[in-house]
Structure formats: structure tokens, C-alpha cells
Amino acid sequence: MKSLLKLHTLTLLGLALAANVGLQLLLAVGQLKSWGEIDWMDVVGEGGCAALALAWLIMLLHSRPAGRVTRLLALGLACICFSWWMDLLDEFIQIPANIAWDNWLETAPMPVGLILLTFGIYHLNQEQRAINAQMHKRERLFREHRLFDNLTPLGTAEYLRRQLDSALRQAADEQRPLSLLAVDLDEFSRVNQRYGQEEGDLVLQAVAQLLVLNLRHQDLLCRLAGDRFVVLLPDTAEQQARQLAEELQTAVASLAHKTRQHGERLHLRASTAVVMAFDDDAEQLLKRLNLGLAKAKQSLPRCA
Amino acid sequence: MESPLRWYEWDTRFIAAHHQPAVLLDLALSRGIDSHALLRGSGLFYEDVASGRARVSPEQLLTLIGNTERLLGAADSSFLFGQRLLPGHYGDASLALANAGNLEQALERLSQFRALLCPLLAPRLLLDEQQLHIYWLDNGSAGRHQRFLIEAHLTAIVALCKRGSGLRLPWRFQFAYPQPRHVEQYWVHLGDALQFDRHLTLLSLPRAYLHQPWLDASATVGQVAQQASQQQIDALEGPCAFLDAFYQYLHDNIREPLNLERVALAFAMSPATLKRKLAKHGTHFQEQLDLVRTHVALYLYQARGLGNEAVARHLGFNDTTNFRRAFKRWTGVVPSGLQPLFDAP
Numbered sequence: 001m002k003s004l005l006k007l008h009t010l011t012l013l014g015l016a017l018a019a020n021v022g023l024q025l026l027l028a029v030g031q032l033k034s035w036g037e038i039d040w041m042d043v044v045g046e047g048g049c050a051a052l053a054l055a056w057l058i059m060l061l062h063s064r065p066a067g068r069v070t071r072l073l074a075l076g077l078a079c080i081c082f083s084w085w086m087d088l089l090d091e092f093i094q095i096p097a098n099i100a101w102d103n104w105l106e107t108a109p110m111p112v113g114l115i116l117l118t119f120g121i122y123h124l125n126q127e128q129r130a131i132n133a134q135m136h137k138r139e140r141l142f143r144e145h146r147l148f149d150n151l152t153p154l155g156t157a158e159y160l161r162r163q164l165d166s167a168l169r170q171a172a173d174e175q176r177p178l179s180l181l182a183v184d185l186d187e188f189s190r191v192n193q194r195y196g197q198e199e200g201d202l203v204l205q206a207v208a209q210l211l212v213l214n215l216r217h218q219d220l221l222c223r224l225a226g227d228r229f230v231v232l233l234p235d236t237a238e239q240q241a242r243q244l245a246e247e248l249q250t251a252v253a254s255l256a257h258k259t260r261q262h263g264e265r266l267h268l269r270a271s272t273a274v275v276m277a278f279d280d281d282a283e284q285l286l287k288r289l290n291l292g293l294a295k296a297k298q299s300l301p302r303c304a
Numbered sequence: 305m306e307s308p309l310r311w312y313e314w315d316t317r318f319i320a321a322h323h324q325p326a327v328l329l330d331l332a333l334s335r336g337i338d339s340h341a342l343l344r345g346s347g348l349f350y351e352d353v354a355s356g357r358a359r360v361s362p363e364q365l366l367t368l369i370g371n372t373e374r375l376l377g378a379a380d381s382s383f384l385f386g387q388r389l390l391p392g393h394y395g396d397a398s399l400a401l402a403n404a405g406n407l408e409q410a411l412e413r414l415s416q417f418r419a420l421l422c423p424l425l426a427p428r429l430l431l432d433e434q435q436l437h438i439y440w441l442d443n444g445s446a447g448r449h450q451r452f453l454i455e456a457h458l459t460a461i462v463a464l465c466k467r468g469s470g471l472r473l474p475w476r477f478q479f480a481y482p483q484p485r486h487v488e489q490y491w492v493h494l495g496d497a498l499q500f501d502r503h504l505t506l507l508s509l510p511r512a513y514l515h516q517p518w519l520d521a522s523a524t525v526g527q528v529a530q531q532a533s534q535q536q537i538d539a540l541e542g543p544c545a546f547l548d549a550f551y552q553y554l555h556d557n558i559r560e561p562l563n564l565e566r567v568a569l570a571f572a573m574s575p576a577t578l579k580r581k582l583a584k585h586g587t588h589f590q591e592q593l594d595l596v597r598t599h600v601a602l603y604l605y606q607a608r609g610l611g612n613e614a615v616a617r618h619l620g621f622n623d624t625t626n627f628r629r630a631f632k633r634w635t636g637v638v639p640s641g642l643q644p645l646f647d648a649p
Contacts, residue, residue: 149378150335150376150377150378151335156378156379157379157486157488158379158485184492189387189463189466189467192387193467197330197334197387198334201334224488224491224492225379225380225383225486225488225489225491225493226380226383226489226493227492228492290488290491290496291496294495297472
């Protein structure tokens with residue numbers, strides 16, 4: 001993704017301008033302190049706070065699209081940053097005792113910033129819930145962005161392993177069945193060969209979306225590797241898992257994916273396998289699932 | 305023996321930048337990686353690659369591989385690279401490979417044009433009565449990105465054969481390293497017959513598949529492309545890597561007493577130069593000699609069924625105790641503790 005900083009140039013410019021105006025105002029009324037008068041401990045403390053606030057602001061703007069939540073958070077952080085900046089400046093500039101507004105410039109932005117930030121975080125919370133709802137069936141109770149797949153909007157095999165570990169423990173504790181389902185596209189390498197790797201990537205993304213649509217609320221879909229997907233099915237016995245597998249197979253077969261270049265329709269098929277957990281750990285279960293899939297693939301007609 | 309020894313070295317610039325390096329570049333671009341980031345440290349610019357004139361050394365290609373591995377940061381990078389590696393788009397050599405009439409011919413061409421098709425690892429073919437085996441020689445990476453290279457080259461062979469024959473062939477895989485965390489990539493891209501923690505990374509297939517005709521192959525195109533590829537090979541500094549030639553020489557002369565001086569003479573250089581050259585490829589004389597002896601010993605024991613004494617004699621050891629000790633040093637086990645390597649399933 002391109003950096004989003006460009007969207008927020010105005011915010012950063014505004015902050016720079018305010019900081020400069022503050023500096024000019026203080027310089028206009030005050031006197032520079034001599035080296036001996038400066039309390040370096042305060043300089044490091046207040047300057048460090050201002051720098052940190054600026055770093056938060058930049059990181060935030062770097063990763064967020066424009067919008068209400070971003071605006072609130074950015075304004076809040078900008079106020080905090082400005083407040084610490086003014087705090088820092090009076091370590092260097094001696095202000096005459098009869099002037100009170102400098103104190104206002106220093107103190108007032110802080111509560112305003114904190115209130116804005118609080119509002120922002122409240123709305124961020126709402127926003128995150130909305131995103132969580134969208135992530136359903138692709139994520140379960142635990143997020144680790146390093147385990148996101150780099151092609152499809154799904155978790156990787158490593159994410160699946162961790163989820164499977166905890167799901168197996170939970171299933172054993174609660175004496176409930178747990179099944180795994182694998183979906184593997186047939187002759188996927190021919191898609192790559194014929195239409196190019198980019199088209200193959202698009203097919204995988206389309207299939208990932210399609211599978212998500214055909215799952216239940218509590219299921220978790222991950223991409224194991226290549227064109228192989230695995231679904232974690234909590235509270236599901238083998239019979240029911242088989243039925244789901246059949247449904248997914250039908251869904252893939254009736255997907256009318258069109259190639260990007262010529263709009264040609266691809267006919268896809270998938271093989272599936274299902275295993276139910278007994279006493280095995282995540283690794284054994286995955287291995288068993290994989291063998292089941294190999295068996296299913298063997299019965300395929302070997303097309304020329 | 306072959307005509308005068310010729311080879312390319314680890315820093316010889318002969319790989320067209322729009323061949324294997326472009327495969328890496330395309331892969332990185334398809335995953336949203338910036339081309340500048342990928343080329344960093346390789347001494348290569350995107351314009352060079354696109355110009356079609358730049359040449360890179362195996363060393364530079366390995367740098368690119370390192371960058372790809374790091375920037376993509378995904379377990380499937382090597383497999384995706386492997387899928388695109390063969391037959392590839394490397395001109396006549398790829399054409400010759402894509403138009404092979406069967407697996408045997410494809411492997412012959414792969415071996416013959418290995419400088420053009422896979423300049424980092426050299427494939428070695430081994431035929432016994434029942435099976436075909438393929439293992440790989442390192443051309444100078446000295447163990448850097450070794451697993452990435454192995455994964456990519458195995459995937460490349462499997463994908464090439466699947467494409468040629470239209471079938472999933474029953475390959476069996478042995479790996480000289482423990483089972484990695486991302487074993488699912490092996491399942492999907494290679495197959496299910498996997499064994500880890502073995503003495504040698506080895507790929508095996510029943511011989512029956514060698515002669516099954518490949519589809520869509522044009523014998524004439526293949527032959528013309530083969531001749532053109534041979535001319536390209538002849539125009540290179542050599543048809544194979546220095547370490548490849550070195551291995552071959554030791555292998556051919558393993559029954560003679562071998563030392564640095566004698567081998568240097570055969571390579572027409574001083575012992576000091578030979579030593580320097582080996583160091584440049586990240587290895588030394590004894591390491592290469594031990595490697596060849598290990599491979600020969602494994603073959604004699606397991607494929608030919610020879611006993612300790614015969615193997616020791618073949619390798620020029622006077623007494624078996626000494627040999628068994630040396631063998632343990634090379635492989636970590638005594639000969640009786642060997643796992644079967646070449647057995648049919």
C-alpha cells in the first residue's frame with residue numbers, strides 16, 4: 001500500500017505553523033536564557049514528550065485513511081504535541097512575570113487534546129467492531145498481523161495451527177466434536193500455465209471470498225498453501241462436515257470466474273477432504289487431513 | 305576424460321538479467337514489493353534488467369534471492385519461484401526443455417544446459433535398476449539460502465514434469481534437514497512422500513516414467529533449440545560451475561590418490577591458486593573431497609550393496625577401521641547405521 005501521509009499534509013502543515021507562531025510569540029515578548037539558566041533535565045523530559053507525541057501522530061497518519069476517526073485522533077495528538085512544545089520553549093526563553101497568556105498556550109491545549117483523543121478512541125472502538133464483523137470467518141479471537149496471508153485476506157497455515165491448538169483444547173474440555181475440512185483446486189497449475197500467474201492469483205482471491213460466503217458464522221477459513229484452503233469447523237461432527245464439503249465443492253464448480261484479459265470463463269473444480277479430531281494434536285490432524293486429500297485426488301481422472 | 309576443463313565461476317557475469325533475475329523481480333512485483341528494494345545490494349538496476357543486455361553473476365543472483373526471501377517474508381516464496389523457474393523463458397534452452405519428448409530427454413537437456421537453466425545448483429542424475437534419482441550440487445552459495453534453493457529447484461522439477469506429462473508423478477523426497485515448520489508448502493507443491501532428517505536431499509521416481517511421451521512437444525523445435533543452446537553454452541566460459549567441474553574431476557578419479565597438488569595440475573593452475581579459487585566458492589579441498597567420498601560411499605553401500613571392505617578399498621583406505629571412522633566423521637553415523645536411501649517404496 002502506498003503511504004497515506006500525503007492525505008494528511010494539511011494536518012502536519014497546521015501543526016508546524018502553530019508551533020512556529022508559538023515560537024515567534026514567545027520570542028517577541030521574552031528573552032533568551034543564558035546557557036547556565038537552562039535546566040537540561042526538563043529539556044530532555046519535555047522535548048522527549050513532544051517528540052514522542054509527534055512520532056505517534058506520524059505513525060497514525062501513515063497508516064490511516066482520512067475520515068472522522070482519523071481527524072479526531074490527529075487533532076488530539078496535535079494539541080498534545082503543541083502543548084509539550086510550548087512547555088519545552090519556555091525552558092529556553094525567559095517570559096516576563098506580567099505575561100499570563102503563555103501559560104494558557106502551554107496548559108490549555110492539553111485537556112482539549114486529551115478530550116479529542118478520547119472521543120477519537122471511542123469512535124475507533126466502534127470502527128474496529130465494524131471491521132471485526134467484516135473479518136468474521138477469517139479470524140477468531142486472536143489477531144496477529146504477521147500471520148496474515150500475503151495474497152488472500154485470510155490467515156496463514158501458522159495462524160491456523162495456533163487456532164487449531166486452542167480449538168482442540170476447548171473441544172476436548174467441553175466434549176464437543178471438531179472437524180477440519182480441506183479444499184484444493186483441481187488442475188490449478190494449468191490455470192497458471194494458461195492464463196499466467198497473475199490470473200492464478202486472482203482466482204485464488206476469488207475462491208477465498210467465495211468460500212467465506214459459504215461458511216457458517218463460527219467457521220474459520222485459512223489458506224494452507226498454494227491452492228489449498230482449510231476450514232476449522234467447531235462443534236461439527238464428520239457427517240455435517242462432509243455436507244459442508246459438498247456444498248463448497250458445488251460452490252467452486254458453479255463459480256463463473258472471468259479472466260481479466262479476455263473475460264473468458266474459467267471452469268474450476270475442487271477436491272475436498274474431511275477429518276474429525278479424536279486424540280490427535282494439531283500437527284497430526286493436519287497430516288491426516290492432507291492424506292485424505294491425497295486419496296481424494298488419486299481418484300480424479302488423470303486428464304491429458 | 306573430457307576435453308580441457310572449462311567452467312564459470314561464482315562471480316562470472318553470464319546470467320542474462322532478464323532470465324532468472326527477472327523471474328524473481330516479477331514474483332516480487334506481484335506481491336507488491338518495490339523493484340528498487342529487491343535489487344538493493346545486487347549492483348543491478350531495473351533499467352539494466354529491462355534493457356535485456358545486462359549480465360549478472362551467480363553471486364548477484366543469490367543476493368537477489370536473499371532479498372526476495374527477506375522482503376516477501378512468506379513461507380511460499382521459494383515454491384512460487386520454483387514454479388516459474390522451469391522451463392522458464394530463457395530463450396533456446398527453455399524451448400529445448402519445453403519440447404523434450406519425455407522425462408529422460410528433459411533431464412538430459414536440463415543437465416546439458418544447466419549453466420543456462422539453473423546456474424546456482426547443479427542437478428546430478430543417478431539411475432539404478434528400478435529408479436531415477438536426482439540430487440543437487442551447490443555451485444558456491446556455501447550454504448546461504450540453501451533451503452530456499454532446494455525448495456525452489458525441487459518444485460521446478462516437479463512442476464516441469466507435471467506440465468510435460470500432464471500427470472502428477474509419484475515422486476519421493478528425502479531431505480538432509482529436519483522437517484520445517486511450513487511443511488504444508490511441501491505437501492501442496494511437492495507431494496506427500498516426504499522424509500526429513502536423511503543423509504542426502506534426494507528426489508526419486510520409478511524408471512517407468514522416464515519414457516512416457518510428453519504432450520504438446522515438437523521434436524523438431526526441440527532439436528533446433530537444442531543445437532542453438534549448445535552454441536550458447538560453447539560461447540560461455542564453461543558449460544558448468546567451477547565446483548561442479550571440481551566435483552566431477554574428483555568423482556572420476558576417486559580411486560587415485562588425490563591431493564591439492566595433483567588436482568591443481570589437472571586444473572592447470574598452481575596449488576595456491578586452486579586454494580584461493582575454492583575459498584572464493586566458500587569451501588576447501590578437504591571438504592569437497594569428503595563430499596565426493598560420502599556420495600560415492602553411499603552409492604556403493606546402498607545401490608550396489610557392497611560391504612565395508614570393498615567400499616574402503618574403492619576409496620583408497622587401507623583398513624576398514626580407519627574408513628569406518630572417517631565415514632562417521634562425514635555423515636555422523638557408522639556405515640551399519642545408514643538409513644536406506646535408494647530403496648524403492
